[in-house]
Amino acid sequence: MARSGGGVEGGGGVLKKGPWTQAEDKLLVDHVRRHGEGNWNAVRRETGLQRCGKSCRLRWANHLRPNLRKGPFSPEEERQILRLHGLIGNKWARISSHLPGRTDNEIKNYWNTRLKRRQRAGLPLYPPDIEREIALLRAQNVNPFADADGNASANGSLPPPLLYDASNPFALPPTVPSPSGSASASHSPLINQNYPLLNQMQGMQQVFHHLASQQSPQPVFHQHHQDSGAAALGHGGFVSSGLPPLPTRPQAELPSNQFDTSSSGSGGGLLESLLLGDDHLPRHNPSMVKVSSMPALSYREPVSSRLPLPVHGAGSDSDDTSHCCLPGEDMHHGATWNFTFEDVKPMKRRTPSEAGISDMFGVAPGPVPGEWFSTCGGSTAPSPGPSSAVTDDEFSLEMQQFMSLLPLSIDEHSWNA
């Protein structure tokens, strides 16, 4: 894994490159313990570590900081990655902000590996149910790319990665019939201009309202959802046209796995939150929530292709596939849908330095019981803290319940039209 291990000439001598040693890790960890994160270029000055600031930051963010969750992705994490990638594309930092303890680099590596594997196999990237979730949420007329003023951000100029992939066999059809025969007018100029396909889908919103009122005698979301941003979820938990304003704070650059918890819980906007079942209320001490152990995994497999259960997760996502096709079953083409879980391979290798890092913190690899370096230069002021680690499991579950209400019949018509 080691690179050449050579060095480059830095200001204070030869900067080392290549893999980090335990001694280097310890220097960096000690430095951060004393001074907190940031000012990475000072690390070399103050510790003598022959690494550039960028390298220090990367090492810290990806390997040394507490609350990192190592190991294979759980099925629910994979689904979240798929959802978010379908929604926002290669925005690894934003995606990782929804996966507590996961780094952007980790997700990026996962995706690239998956991408290569699936492309080689000639398989589509997204499972149909994920595409559906994204498409339907988009159809709620929420613009996740709007900035504080509701204008299209730079991201907004990007085409939705999922819905416009003409090569994607699961891409939406050119027309989506609305039950009333006409799509409702959009309230979002951006969506109108840039996402014509979404415009066509907006008529579905009316159906959702109708069906929700019929099918959901009790609210799908907990009270705190209804009280807040998701209050716009209309009767029965569906988003109505009376959407709450999108997060209005300008998007501050946040480190990987750190996200703005003061507004929507992420910088990604309402749709992103909805997609994940996130709410829009500040949570108690959100910046310091610790990663708990991975929920137990219970995954229903097709009998014909039973695979060993992934050993890494366990979970609250037992209903994860309840509202969609089973893995291995392609609802659209009748072909085998080789979805995420078949892709999951057991972790075979461990980072060589992992044991050393664990020793450094005195903890076992994996979810780190959340001790954080709250002292910064001896003060007791809260440090910037670890990357926010908010488990969205319960919200994801609610999101799944929400999606489960979507009638497949209409859904299927929409896709097969």
Added chain:
DNA sequence: AACGCTTACAACCGCAGAAAC
């Protein structure tokens, strides 16, 4: 056992935006 291919992962690079000067 040797070889080649694939996978997983760590780390580097270039670029861009924000902050500091």
Added chain:
DNA sequence: CGTTTCTGCGGTTGTAAGCGT
């Protein structure tokens, strides 16, 4: 207000380990 420095992000590369032949 221009320049420099710092920081973060996304893309890419290199390599060890696993696996099949």
